[in-house]
Amino acid sequence: LRRGYPEAIYCEYKSIVQIRAIAAAVRDRAHEQSGVISPVLFTRASAEQAEAVLAELPDAVHHEDAKLVVWPTTPPEPTGGLVVVAAAGTSDLAVAREAELTARYLGRRTVLVVDVGVAGLHRVLGRLDVLREAAVVVVVAGMDGALPSVVAGLVRTPVVAVPTSVGYGAAFEGLAPLLSMLNSCSPGVGVVNIDNGYGGGHLAAQIAANGNPDTA
Amino acid sequence: LRRGYPEAIYCEYKSIVQIRAIAAAVRDRAHEQSGVISPVLFTRASAEQAEAVLAELPDAVHHEDAKLVVWPTTPPEPTGGLVVVAAAGTSDLAVAREAELTARYLGRRTVLVVDVGVAGLHRVLGRLDVLREAAVVVVVAGMDGALPSVVAGLVRTPVVAVPTSVGYGAAFEGLAPLLSMLNSCSPGVGVVNIDNGYGGGHLAAQIAANGNPDTA
Amino acid sequence: LRRGYPEAIYCEYKSIVQIRAIAAAVRDRAHEQSGVISPVLFTRASAEQAEAVLAELPDAVHHEDAKLVVWPTTPPEPTGGLVVVAAAGTSDLAVAREAELTARYLGRRTVLVVDVGVAGLHRVLGRLDVLREAAVVVVVAGMDGALPSVVAGLVRTPVVAVPTSVGYGAAFEGLAPLLSMLNSCSPGVGVVNIDNGYGGGHLAAQIAANGNPDTA
Amino acid sequence: LRRGYPEAIYCEYKSIVQIRAIAAAVRDRAHEQSGVISPVLFTRASAEQAEAVLAELPDAVHHEDAKLVVWPTTPPEPTGGLVVVAAAGTSDLAVAREAELTARYLGRRTVLVVDVGVAGLHRVLGRLDVLREAAVVVVVAGMDGALPSVVAGLVRTPVVAVPTSVGYGAAFEGLAPLLSMLNSCSPGVGVVNIDNGYGGGHLAAQIAANGNPDTA
Amino acid sequence: LRRGYPEAIYCEYKSIVQIRAIAAAVRDRAHEQSGVISPVLFTRASAEQAEAVLAELPDAVHHEDAKLVVWPTTPPEPTGGLVVVAAAGTSDLAVAREAELTARYLGRRTVLVVDVGVAGLHRVLGRLDVLREAAVVVVVAGMDGALPSVVAGLVRTPVVAVPTSVGYGAAFEGLAPLLSMLNSCSPGVGVVNIDNGYGGGHLAAQIAANGNPDTA
Amino acid sequence: LRRGYPEAIYCEYKSIVQIRAIAAAVRDRAHEQSGVISPVLFTRASAEQAEAVLAELPDAVHHEDAKLVVWPTTPPEPTGGLVVVAAAGTSDLAVAREAELTARYLGRRTVLVVDVGVAGLHRVLGRLDVLREAAVVVVVAGMDGALPSVVAGLVRTPVVAVPTSVGYGAAFEGLAPLLSMLNSCSPGVGVVNIDNGYGGGHLAAQIAANGNPDTA
Amino acid sequence: LRRGYPEAIYCEYKSIVQIRAIAAAVRDRAHEQSGVISPVLFTRASAEQAEAVLAELPDAVHHEDAKLVVWPTTPPEPTGGLVVVAAAGTSDLAVAREAELTARYLGRRTVLVVDVGVAGLHRVLGRLDVLREAAVVVVVAGMDGALPSVVAGLVRTPVVAVPTSVGYGAAFEGLAPLLSMLNSCSPGVGVVNIDNGYGGGHLAAQIAANGNPDTA
Amino acid sequence: LRRGYPEAIYCEYKSIVQIRAIAAAVRDRAHEQSGVISPVLFTRASAEQAEAVLAELPDAVHHEDAKLVVWPTTPPEPTGGLVVVAAAGTSDLAVAREAELTARYLGRRTVLVVDVGVAGLHRVLGRLDVLREAAVVVVVAGMDGALPSVVAGLVRTPVVAVPTSVGYGAAFEGLAPLLSMLNSCSPGVGVVNIDNGYGGGHLAAQIAANGNPDTA
Ligand SMILES: Nc1ncnc2c1ncn2[C@@H]1O[C@H](COP(=O)(O)O)[C@@H](O)[C@H]1O
Ligand SMILES: Nc1ncnc2c1ncn2[C@@H]1O[C@H](COP(=O)(O)O)[C@@H](O)[C@H]1O
Ligand SMILES: Nc1ncnc2c1ncn2[C@@H]1O[C@H](COP(=O)(O)O)[C@@H](O)[C@H]1O
Ligand SMILES: Nc1ncnc2c1ncn2[C@@H]1O[C@H](COP(=O)(O)O)[C@@H](O)[C@H]1O
Ligand SMILES: [Mg+2]
Ligand SMILES: [Mg+2]
Ligand SMILES: [Mg+2]
Ligand SMILES: [Mg+2]
Ligand SMILES: [Mg+2]
Ligand SMILES: [Mg+2]
Ligand SMILES: [Mg+2]
Ligand SMILES: [Mg+2]
Incomplete structure (x- = not known):
């Protein structure tokens, strides 16, 4: 994770194969880590790309209206301003x-x-x-x-x-x-x-x- | 006059010589006509171009803030809406x-x-x-x-x-x-x-x- | 209605679900109102979007050549100029x-x-x-x-x-x-x-x- | 001369020194040739550039309204269509x-x-x-x-x-x-x-x- | 025909219905005329548009490589230069x-x-x-x-x-x-x-x- | 002052007359007010425009390297982050x-x-x-x-x-x-x-x- | 071959028919030549275009990730720098x-x-x-x-x-x-x-x- | 010097004061160094900027036709290709x-x-x-x-x-x-x-x- 913020995968120019490989890598890396995992965002995911992510990370959440897939699904407890x-x-x-x-x-x-x-x-x-x-x-x-x-x-x-x-x-x-x-x-x-x-x-x-x- | 509206001379790309010739032609044409003359507008006139117009039409008005010279100076009695x-x-x-x-x-x-x-x-x-x-x-x-x-x-x-x-x-x-x-x-x-x-x-x-x- | 003119829904970037929801809202609002209803225009409607409007407002008119759906269908009695x-x-x-x-x-x-x-x-x-x-x-x-x-x-x-x-x-x-x-x-x-x-x-x-x- | 048409010198991006050298070369080349000389056109010549040409080719003609200097001055006898x-x-x-x-x-x-x-x-x-x-x-x-x-x-x-x-x-x-x-x-x-x-x-x-x- | 040259129909932004109507009008106008008919060109015709033309003008020629349909098919006897x-x-x-x-x-x-x-x-x-x-x-x-x-x-x-x-x-x-x-x-x-x-x-x-x- | 921040005058498209009038108005308004005055910034001021401001507000400061004139000259005591x-x-x-x-x-x-x-x-x-x-x-x-x-x-x-x-x-x-x-x-x-x-x-x-x- | 480098066929704007004809010509030309053949590159080949090349040159290699088809398949022995x-x-x-x-x-x-x-x-x-x-x-x-x-x-x-x-x-x-x-x-x-x-x-x-x- | 090549100062957006300060710094740094000095190039120098450089580095050479000032003046002994x-x-x-x-x-x-x-x-x-x-x-x-x-x-x-x-x-x-x-x-x-x-x-x-x- 770059300087402490959640990681984001910009899906738009990536193939289904590439997306799936990235999702698998995210899952595998999590297994190797202990403790709390910061959410990973798959942005601008087409329906097909979202499916590819869910194939590797079945408990991810797909926000269709925002073309966003996130794993793990729970956002952190809010801090800072509105x-x-x-x-x-x-x-x-x-x-x-x-x-x-x-x-x-x-x-x-x-x-x-x-x-x-x-x-x-x-x-x-x-x-x-x-x-x-x-x-x-x-x-x-x-x-x-x-x-x-x-x-x-x-x-x-x-x-x-x-x-x-x-x-x-x-x-x-x-x-x-x-x-x-x-x-x-x-x-x-x-x-x-x-x-x-x-x-x-x-x-x-x-x-x-x-x-x-x-x-x- | 094209279809009844005042004529306009767009000064921006014209030489001083051209502007002065046009102003003179406007004056001469007015002499040949009898009765009411519709105003002629010299738009986007530089200081120097305005001077050239005034040399031929000394009773024209120069609205410096609008870069506009008009002759004759009086606008028509207003009609229509605001x-x-x-x-x-x-x-x-x-x-x-x-x-x-x-x-x-x-x-x-x-x-x-x-x-x-x-x-x-x-x-x-x-x-x-x-x-x-x-x-x-x-x-x-x-x-x-x-x-x-x-x-x-x-x-x-x-x-x-x-x-x-x-x-x-x-x-x-x-x-x-x-x-x-x-x-x-x-x-x-x-x-x-x-x-x-x-x-x-x-x-x-x-x-x-x-x-x-x-x-x- | 904004300042007295008919309302228009620009369909081009809206989903079928969004269009249908808007059409339903138009219909429901009309039921709540009494008296004359000003026409609502659905502009740039694709064939599929037009269908979605008609599903909620079956008596709307679809002007295919103009990609326009209107409800209610009758234009007002003409006034003003041509x-x-x-x-x-x-x-x-x-x-x-x-x-x-x-x-x-x-x-x-x-x-x-x-x-x-x-x-x-x-x-x-x-x-x-x-x-x-x-x-x-x-x-x-x-x-x-x-x-x-x-x-x-x-x-x-x-x-x-x-x-x-x-x-x-x-x-x-x-x-x-x-x-x-x-x-x-x-x-x-x-x-x-x-x-x-x-x-x-x-x-x-x-x-x-x-x-x-x-x-x- | 390229394929039989008069030569043209596009003055706009050339220095006074360059223009004058070109005009001198045109004159010298003419001296070396015998018989009829096809006109040479200096296009888009500023007042100062035109002067530089005339310094070397004093009998050239300067068409100020077209920003054109030509030497020798006489166009050929017209042929072809209008x-x-x-x-x-x-x-x-x-x-x-x-x-x-x-x-x-x-x-x-x-x-x-x-x-x-x-x-x-x-x-x-x-x-x-x-x-x-x-x-x-x-x-x-x-x-x-x-x-x-x-x-x-x-x-x-x-x-x-x-x-x-x-x-x-x-x-x-x-x-x-x-x-x-x-x-x-x-x-x-x-x-x-x-x-x-x-x-x-x-x-x-x-x-x-x-x-x-x-x-x- | 505008000023004596063959007529051309630019197909690219026209619907199949529009193309077919134009082709029919071309045919009908030809029937009303006597003597030699200048060719009509349908340019940038898609496969489907070409078909629509041929439905009305079955003896037209379809130059697929140029996306061009022409009727009548024979070009005039050549004149002028190459x-x-x-x-x-x-x-x-x-x-x-x-x-x-x-x-x-x-x-x-x-x-x-x-x-x-x-x-x-x-x-x-x-x-x-x-x-x-x-x-x-x-x-x-x-x-x-x-x-x-x-x-x-x-x-x-x-x-x-x-x-x-x-x-x-x-x-x-x-x-x-x-x-x-x-x-x-x-x-x-x-x-x-x-x-x-x-x-x-x-x-x-x-x-x-x-x-x-x-x-x- | 709009919503509590210092006011800024963007000089670039304003005439010397306009700049001077604005500077005078700033001064006069300050006289009418009592207590602390928030700084006014004249941004992108040319040398000549800066002079016009200083003619009306002689105790303003001219930051030449930033093309900025400010009056009154002292910035507020800093708060917030760096x-x-x-x-x-x-x-x-x-x-x-x-x-x-x-x-x-x-x-x-x-x-x-x-x-x-x-x-x-x-x-x-x-x-x-x-x-x-x-x-x-x-x-x-x-x-x-x-x-x-x-x-x-x-x-x-x-x-x-x-x-x-x-x-x-x-x-x-x-x-x-x-x-x-x-x-x-x-x-x-x-x-x-x-x-x-x-x-x-x-x-x-x-x-x-x-x-x-x-x-x- | 132009000045000694492998030839490249830029596929993007070519039809399947054109691509196949070019591939066939490449093969036929190779038959007429004796000795070593420099590789021919088909760049930006779609899946369908790649298939067309392979139909004529079955032993060509298709690098799908690069949208590249090459024939013959072996690159030359490397020389020069990295x-x-x-x-x-x-x-x-x-x-x-x-x-x-x-x-x-x-x-x-x-x-x-x-x-x-x-x-x-x-x-x-x-x-x-x-x-x-x-x-x-x-x-x-x-x-x-x-x-x-x-x-x-x-x-x-x-x-x-x-x-x-x-x-x-x-x-x-x-x-x-x-x-x-x-x-x-x-x-x-x-x-x-x-x-x-x-x-x-x-x-x-x-x-x-x-x-x-x-x-x- | 960045990675072994001569340094270049791009003059076009710099003030005379800035240029002169840079030239002085170049001179002073050379005094502090012993042995061979790699040339420094002042590129796109206006006549006035070139003068500013020469005021600090009087033995620099000004290539007017290239708008270039260089100091010291002698290029290195050539190596490599033409x-x-x-x-x-x-x-x-x-x-x-x-x-x-x-x-x-x-x-x-x-x-x-x-x-x-x-x-x-x-x-x-x-x-x-x-x-x-x-x-x-x-x-x-x-x-x-x-x-x-x-x-x-x-x-x-x-x-x-x-x-x-x-x-x-x-x-x-x-x-x-x-x-x-x-x-x-x-x-x-x-x-x-x-x-x-x-x-x-x-x-x-x-x-x-x-x-x-x-x-x-
Ligand atoms: N500011 C302007 N913007 C657009 N058209 C103008 C303007 N001023 C004059 N014209 C038009 O330009 C025409 C005059 O062109 P010219 O003969 O070049 O002066 C007139 O018909 C005017 O209506
Ligand atoms: N450099 C600037 N960039 C953008 N806005 C500016 C700038 N300087 C002044 N302004 C804004 O422009 C407005 C002043 O516009 P004006 O009345 O034309 O001077 C103010 O509300 C400023 O906040
Ligand atoms: N990707 C490419 N980019 C630029 N030029 C290319 C490319 N691929 C092929 N070419 C050049 O295009 C020429 C082939 O053009 P064509 O006859 O249309 O296939 C060859 O001379 C190639 O050097
Ligand atoms: N004509 C030029 N084009 C591109 N870069 C240049 C040019 N002249 C100087 N530079 C580079 O710009 C840098 C100097 O930037 P500065 O500190 O603003 O002078 C140096 O690293 C030069 O390599
Ligand atoms: Mg950061
Ligand atoms: Mg009109
Ligand atoms: Mg309004
Ligand atoms: Mg030619
Ligand atoms: Mg014509
Ligand atoms: Mg605000
Ligand atoms: Mg080459
Ligand atoms: Mg480097």
Whole structure:
């Protein structure tokens, strides 16, 4: 395990054979170790890849909505501050769930807030209470990627922005929200890769490692 | 005059000699005509180009903040609905003023609202009254280009979005707000070219030609 | 319903399960309400997604050519001005139909004009009469995206330009017509996203809300 | 001389010292040769570079409007078909003149038609007679680059399209008209580099080498 | 028929239903006409689309290697100059054949030269004789797109360059050879769209309409 | 003051007149207030703009190396964790200093580490001690942008990555390091805009608000 | 054979019919030749294409992990220096194996080093011994493409960098590592096309033709 | 000194003050050392920056044509194989000279071949003898970047390709030749950054460290 955090296997460009070999190696290594095992995350797993993992690690859990397989299944007892994950629309849900679960398996309490896109401001304003409880907010959005700017203007804590590939042609597979987020007119926004829920959740968990935000 | 609207001379790629010749031709043509003359707009005029126009048309007006020279100077008596121009930041002011003046010279009443970027939502929410009086809102913004999505979610009328080239490197000279605006998650947004205040004001004036918005 | 217009569900990135749940919620909400229900639009619905909607809302109408499902099926009695939708070629027809139906369900009279690309100017010139009756013209084109510039030069009313992803390699999935339209040498053109017939029809319906164009 | 055509020196990235050395070499080589000398073109010459050429070749001609210096000054007696160069706007004139002069120095008769952009179709339709006399038409345009598609739809002969860097931000220094022209919906359009009047004139002269167009 | 050339139907974005309707209309229109019928080209036809055409026009010919269906099947008696089509590699063959057949159906004699990429210069130098017989050379190449520059340096006649989408990742679906060709260091190259064999063949046929090249 | 942090004026697109007016307003507002004033930052100030600020606020401090003017001059007493700013090369120093000073004026202790690019790994490995003391590391790098991946692999705490526009042509004004950083193979990296030292320092100060990193 | 190296057939854009014909021609040509035959490489062969080759050349070898078919199967006796191929992650393995096998069939000794990405520096530092034995190192990496910069800083010998298309959205199919590698802050890095293991292995074999590196 | 090669200072983004301090440090460090000093290269030095270096190191040599300052001035006695640098045109000369001098100061014999662009193939074919003597060929070219493909097809040795920013608009500051070179249809080409003569010369010197090429 690299510097103390759970290990993650990024499945997207790996063959079924490779995935299965990795899962077997994870199991064998655990047998050799004694004591507590930190969870291993298989991210972006297709149905077929998830099956390959489960063939070697039958007691792993498959979070289909997040394309995530985790073994062992129980997240650690939460420490640090609250991670709030806010998704602009239903289409961003898979990425948002990946972020949320990642943060939880890294040891944070999490809350998921959905359907708070800026086209209807009352929706995000209606959730200000929970947003302001967070030690960090992960904002997941496609299309115009405007939500992180709005949220960062409403909270004192850092915002982790995750662009998604959701949108019409000129979204160019996530380029439009990515650029929006990098150009946020509110300071306090750090951006991760397109559709990278794992990366967003990981960074958020690190930021929130030390407890609740400064509420001065 | 093309189909009844004031003529515009786009100065940016023209030499001083060319500009002066065009200004002279405008004056001579006016002498040959009798009766009312529709205003001619010299857009994006540098200081030197403005001087060249004034050398031939000494009674023209030079709106320096909008890089606009107009002759004859008086806009027509306003008709139709109200055009509201909203600028996200101080840096967007030149483009916003070009849009406002263009709409006024095309015969509309106009109001300019400034410094209403989404980093401080209270600013735009504090101007909801005037935004909702408009027949059309022209929204001028650089950086994340998030303001049109927010405004379009707050009003029933069409929004004309004008991206500006204001921003750090990854704004790529206006590409970031341009893409944001094309991907607006609120319907009812039509986009024009980067920094094209003239184009935005012209389209708005056409949209507002018929009076106040439907307030049903 | 957001600010009084019909609601739209953008299906493209949603799962069958999500679509079906949304359709069920639409139906349930209608039962709770009394009186007239504004139409709900399911845009860009695949065959399979359309089926999922119809499973919950069996009396919805499926406009296959526009990839649109609507419930309840009857558009409102038309008000305001005429929306003319002009498509450059047969390949642009699906997007053009989406625009037309959207405008109709938002309460406008519509006319669809097809196969009027600029390669044969007589075709667009032969339809000048209907184009000049419009309160707004939606122009749908791929490839060189030249039609909006030509149409905007022929009419006094605003033009809503919808680029499509139709074309050879250097069209880059709609980038070429998108850039053409943003650079229109005729003023009075507002651009929406690539293949976004819904967005184009919505904006046009808003522009035409107030009746026939100024014919001065 | 490469395969029988006049030689061209592209000045843009060369130092004054390099330009002057090349001009001297041209002069010296001519002294060594007997008989007729084919013209040498110095293209895209800045004022300072033109001076450097004239210092070595005092009887060269400097066409300032085309940024072109030629020596010896007299074009050959014209042969082949007519080359018509059509420029969309005043701002495209420098590139159009470079194309025209290049074709003339390569031995063709030429006609220059200006200000025939598609925003006012009557302008290009009013010049149909001369366009249809051409063996080839060179169309020079910036912004939406729509003119070549329109012209190619009106004539039987080949069209050489030259995009220019004229336009607002989203023209991206000529990218917008370049893509438009490559995606022309009329067949019969060959495209050259942005602002490359020399290239357009050269290709046109080659195409028109054989006389008037087929008028069947 | 537009300005006297055969009509072409670009199949790529059309449905089977649309293709079949167009084929039927072509047939019906022919019945109404008397005398000679100019060929109609269905370009980029998939196997299924070709079948749809043949269902309505059973005596059409399907050139599978070029994805082309033509009706009536006999090209006109050739006139004008020779069109030589040169393909860099085997992978460029489909596009090259589309160009060749298009030129032939537009009434030109054609020769196809294959596998003459610049990685082995002897290959193209070994075909100099046939290249120099041409009135125009169509050069089809992917990857580095270097062949048109080399060919244009070897012949006096115009070169029509057709980039293809063949290549590794950084070819970006034909962008690399497209840019190469637009930047050809040899003058006399006109470029058409990526994979657009039809466009290249059409332009070449127009250029060669007047007979053999000037061989002075 | 927006949500409790110092205010920042981004100078880059503002005129001298605008800058001076803003500085005057800052001074006047301070007079109206009683008690402690939070510092105001004028970022990316040119020499001339800095002078304009100093004309109204003569006791402001001008950090030339960071293009930053601040008034009042004294940063708050530091709280929270340590912010370490690491710059890959000498050329990245201006952006790194802007980040460092911003964090300090937002109330954090800071350390600046320079010339630790990955071309000589011993340089960054030699500073591991200070990197591991940080609550957050801001990594500033141009060219290949490889440093954040390396640093994030060495520390447990979050990394804020700031790409710079330093580099040869294919750096494309900072695009290359921006993309590298977004694609970091080490988790825990949040990216801000190109050359945006202010943004990087601000985010870091927010992350470090709660004290030293978890050293479990 | 071009200039003495084995021939390669790039299969990716070729039909089964074309592949089979080429394989047959290879076999027939070999029959006509006497003596030693240099290996022929079929690169990027799909399962189906590999089968087509084997149908004509049944004793060829199919390296599935590298998508490579070779005939005859035995590589030449190694000469020159050692080629080390280093792959950042498991997902880069196919490309790395293609590079390794290409170098071996061109006559070099090779070693493959895997899973040495910069997120865990100890991995690459732990293989310094073998990296410093190489005459040339081929580095294969996707995502941030940071490994070549790190390796080139550790060895005296040239580095051949092969970007792969592995990564999330903002890797843009290999663009991100490609740009990183071109902007390497360590000198001594030559870059080949995205996923082009063949090209990387070929260049490395040429570089290592002369024996072990200068160890001065 | 990093791993035994001369040190290089890349001047382009450094201030005069920074450059002068580095030059002074170089001098002071030399005083502290005894014995032979390896040359230090100041690359891409503007006239003013070169002066700053010479103020501290008066006996340094300034190669103006290559924008290079070196101290001490004498290159080492050459070892290894010959480095041939081939420049397509006069405009590429500065970059080519930077490559040549870098290789020489790294201890190689060098030859510079100029004006061998592919528009006139006889020029490069006329220098085949010297190209085939090389242990490595550095090819410097802008525009279509076709020369490396042609050269790599003519020689057995590796080719280092250096794209330059020379060209018309669609060269996009060197992007066109960069992509061409990455897509070379001849194997054996490694590419460095746009205009990076230093990088090209450095890599070539490393490749040629071991003597003359294999001439089997
Ligand atoms: N700022 C502008 N944006 C877009 N079009 C403009 C602008 N200013 C003038 N035009 C149009 O450009 C045309 C004038 O072009 P020109 O003849 O080159 O001055 C007129 O038809 C104007 O409508
Ligand atoms: N370097 C910067 N990067 C991003 N935002 C900034 C920067 N400097 C100032 N700002 C923000 O820009 C806003 C000021 O915009 P303006 O009114 O145009 O000066 C403030 O809210 C700042 O937080
Ligand atoms: N993976 C590859 N990358 C680059 N060039 C290749 C590759 N595979 C084969 N080639 C080259 O492509 C040429 C074969 O082209 P073709 O005739 O289309 O098979 C040969 O000269 C090879 O050197
Ligand atoms: N033209 C160049 N291209 C790439 N790297 C260079 C160049 N010139 C110098 N360098 C490298 O940049 C580093 C110097 O960076 P710096 O400390 O900013 O001067 C040295 O390690 C050089 O190897
Ligand atoms: Mg905030
Ligand atoms: Mg609205
Ligand atoms: Mg109009
Ligand atoms: Mg035509
Ligand atoms: Mg030629
Ligand atoms: Mg870490
Ligand atoms: Mg090294
Ligand atoms: Mg070779």
